[in-house]
Amino acid sequence: MGNKSSGGFSPADGKKQSVKKGKAEEGEGGQPASDKTNGTAATGDAPQSESANETTPEAQIEASTGQPSGTTTAQKPAEEEEGEAPVVKEYQGEISVLEGQQAILRVEVSGVPHPTITWRLGEKTVEPDYAIEIAKDGALCFVSVEMTHAGIYCFTARNASGSEEGKIELKVRGEGEEGWAAASAAREERTETKPVPVEEFGEHVAQLHANNNAGFYREYQDLPSGEEGHTVNVFKMPGNLPKNRFRNIAVYDDNRIALEALPSEVTGEDEDSDYINAHVGDYINASYIDGYSKPKQYIACQGPLSNTVVDFWRAVWQEEVGSIVMVTNLTEGNNVKCHQYWPSSGSAHYGPFTVSLAEQLIFADYVIRHLHISLGGKSRKVLHLQFTSWPDHGVPEYAGPSLTYLRRVKAETKGAKGPAIFHCSAGVGRTGTLLSVDIALEQAGTEGVVDIQGIVSRLREQRMMMVQTHDQYGFIHDAVLESLICGETQIPAQNLPKVMGQLASTDSKHGKTGYEVQFGVLEQVSPKPHEVLTLTAQSFPDKNRSMEFLPSELWKVPLLMEHPGYINATFANGYKQHRGYIIAQAPMEGTCRDFWKMVYDRRCGVVIMLSQLMEQDKEVCYGYWPSKEEGSGEEVTHGEFTITAGNVKYDNIVQRNFTLVYNKMPHQQQKVTQYQVSSWSEEGLAQDNRALLELIEKVAATQRRTGNNPIVVHGV
Known part of the structure; x- marks a missing residue:
């Protein structure tokens, strides 16, 4: 949501x-x-x-x-x-x-x-x-x-x-x-918490959001630090201070991971042995964390430093960790968040450990890596799941990608022998946020209640400063609520026909189909127009066909090297591509130049048009390409861009090929293919599903030729 x-x-x-x-x-x-x-x-x-x-x-x-x-x-x-x-x-x-x-x-x-x-x-x-x-x-x-x-x-x-x-x-x-x-x-001073029944949780979250999120502020202020009764003597030892990413994020003595010395037959009598046994010691900035029903279900730790990578792999090996959950990028802005502790390809040695990258799967919001770790002739498999869409400053705008990622983590770690390692940079903010969501959802499913304040309080008793900001605390509530409302939305491909049949049937109790019910849920969890920040778009009414549909500040597509560089277009994620699509309004006469500038900036090779130029005797899209086609070579100029018409194919889908040239660099030509699907009913439904399937095939083939850059989609 x-x-x-x-x-x-x-x-x-x-x-x-x-x-x-x-x-x-x-x-x-x-x-x-x-x-x-x-x-x-x-x-x-x-x-x-x-x-x-x-x-x-x-x-x-x-x-x-x-x-x-x-x-x-x-x-x-x-x-x-x-x-x-x-x-x-x-x-x-x-x-x-x-x-x-x-x-x-x-x-x-x-x-x-x-x-x-x-x-x-x-x-x-x-x-x-x-x-x-x-x-x-x-x-x-x-x-x-x-x-x-x-x-x-x-x-x-x-x-x-x-x-x-x-x-x-x-x-x-x-x-x-x-x-x-x-x-x-x-x-x-510990604040007593009161679990909220699941059926009342939506109203509870709405109350916390009221008055500019005043309830979240109050509850967050009431959270105990969790430090009372704990010592951090090992953290403070002079030899361990360089092993801490932040000098104020300490691990409690009674809950830290104490590394065991590796046997000599593993390390041998070489420099690795000296390094491991003489210099590393037993310290790592990592803490055991209890799950909802399983003690020490997780390990929360800081992102490894260059001098603690071997320590990290020692902990993975010692605790028989099967999954590593990473909630940060290696660098964000100008800040190094975590030292890379796995090979980009092939194998790499970290002290006595050999780590190999067997497979890497990249999705829009996360990356899954299958790693093999070897020590002393023994080998284990470790799954590495890295969430890559947490913003540099803030919490995710929407909880959906985080929930999808967390469900993938749960599915991959189910039945694992050892704990899963969760880490971000400090191992308290984003780490504490995701762990809180995971525990709260299990609590809701088991008890039918949610006690986020109690969950965060308990986490802080095991690792200081877990959940660092008001926004993270609020995000936990929003993510849990969205999961409770929407449930599991992913459908196995083999079950799709059956599920579609169920969704098409009408519920006798409510008189609605499953599709209508799901659409109502989407309306409930989606932000209302007045909740979306659109200040830039509102400043350019002459560039908008409608003031009702405006791009948000976080997802708008800026025209490069221009200020403010506004166009009514927004990024959207694909399944595997982050910001793999650009959703734009149909160009107007006064925005054609901006449209082609955007296509040029983002090196787009595909434009999908989902309308006619005229519908019901009204212009819904300006003709932004040469009017004479059929390979005539006719040109049209919009600002500093020249568009030359190529061949045209008419079938279920109209395919037009253009050459786009930036006039200041005429020798650099960009090939752009436009696909026009105009067979839509007045209700906005496709009249020919085969045309859509054909479109998907054609676009995929063109994307492979043109570099897999963002696909532009525009309607009216």
Whole structure:
């Protein structure tokens, strides 16, 4: 379903801390000391990093004004424009947190259009990195605060009508400083959770989404850290510190994976033996995690570093792991998330281990690798399942791909002897999110109830900081709800005729066919138009045939090297190809150039047209190709692009062949084949199914010739 938490989470009770002379007063509520100085920043929060947007050049913060902390300075453009200039309503002038904890610097601001918030520390613009995220609402989020993060952060709220600035000072305390004991005690106070019956879970999630996801914020704040009663002495040992990807993600002594020494007959008396037995030791940043009904069903660990790859394979071998579930890419943006610990092809040696890649299957959202690991003459099979569609900053927009992936994981790991390893980069955020969904679905199927707050609390008792952000916590709920509503939607091919017969029959109780019921479910779980962010599309009404069907910000197809480069087109995933399709509106006279620019940018070799040019005496598509065909060689120019007509074939499907040339580089020609299927009923149903099957065959053949780039599909 659509991730309704993508806009970030807000405090549940709406209470704000007032600011006086740039510092937050003690206690709840209170009036602001002045109209310009208020406070709403959360300390100890997980950042809302999972809905962050990249900062645009137009939104870069200006130099500091020198105003005292907690004050703002309004700026207006030279000419009055439509809309409302930004007004900063509330923020906290000073925040003090303990090193290693989580914090959010949030600014409440109004304006039309809604302002963009950017941040600067000194002369440097703040950009997302491994520890800092910028949420969709502009909040500056720290996953794990470090001493180096302390300082005065200047923010600018800006829109087309003006800008407003202010400052927030972030103070970072070392452990043991005054005030931490009380904060720790409050954080560790366990909140009793109440399981929600499955039949009431939809209403429960809707209530948590209300008031800008206030319920999620409240529940997430109530989660215990889980650290009470645990020691992390082995983690802190000097020799083990270089083996940790993050210095604040520790493993509990009573729940860590203790690596066993490999026997000498395996390692031999060579340098591998010295490395394994003298330098590696028994430490790895990995924790046992209980499943719903099976102790130590999973292992949660950090993504291997270059110096811990051998440790990782030792753990796989020792625990008889049959499946590795990886929820990250090796790099995301400019950040290295995980060192590659398997060969891209053939075999590779990692200490005494030999790992071979037997097979690799690539799908739109994940990759499955069949690995063989060998040690001392013995060999085992290990399945590696990597989810590749988790966004750099945020949670997935929709839960569907994650659920499909998780079902594949469940199917492949069923009956495995050892635990499955789950890891992302730190092994707590995305890892904790997927594990929570898996456990919650098993709980729902067994008990008929769901207790996500209790599940996350229990996970944190086994590994710190599991589920790092409000957005991840909200995503767990949305994913579980979608799975409960939709159920298993994949159908074995051999069962398809039987299932289609069942779907075509009418339910006497509801008077609906199975198709109608399923369509109703789709309507229920799909985001409503007003929930989809379409700001760019709304700014270009002359480029849209209808303002009802607009591309979302996350999936729109930008025209390269242009700003904003808008065209009414959106990416869509195929079965194996990520963003393998482009769904576009039918070109208009004023957008033909943009259409061909998009085809050229994305090196598209196939365009599928699902309409006539005129339908019911109304133009539904502008003729964007040469009007004279039959291999005449006639040309038409749209902007800087020239399209030359080739041969045409008329059958159930009209096939037109074009040559596309960018006039500034006339020697580079791009072949484009258009397939037109126009046999549609007034209800939008295909009148000839054979034509569609023929279309699929023709497109597949053309794709093989033209490079398997995105397929453009347009209707009216």
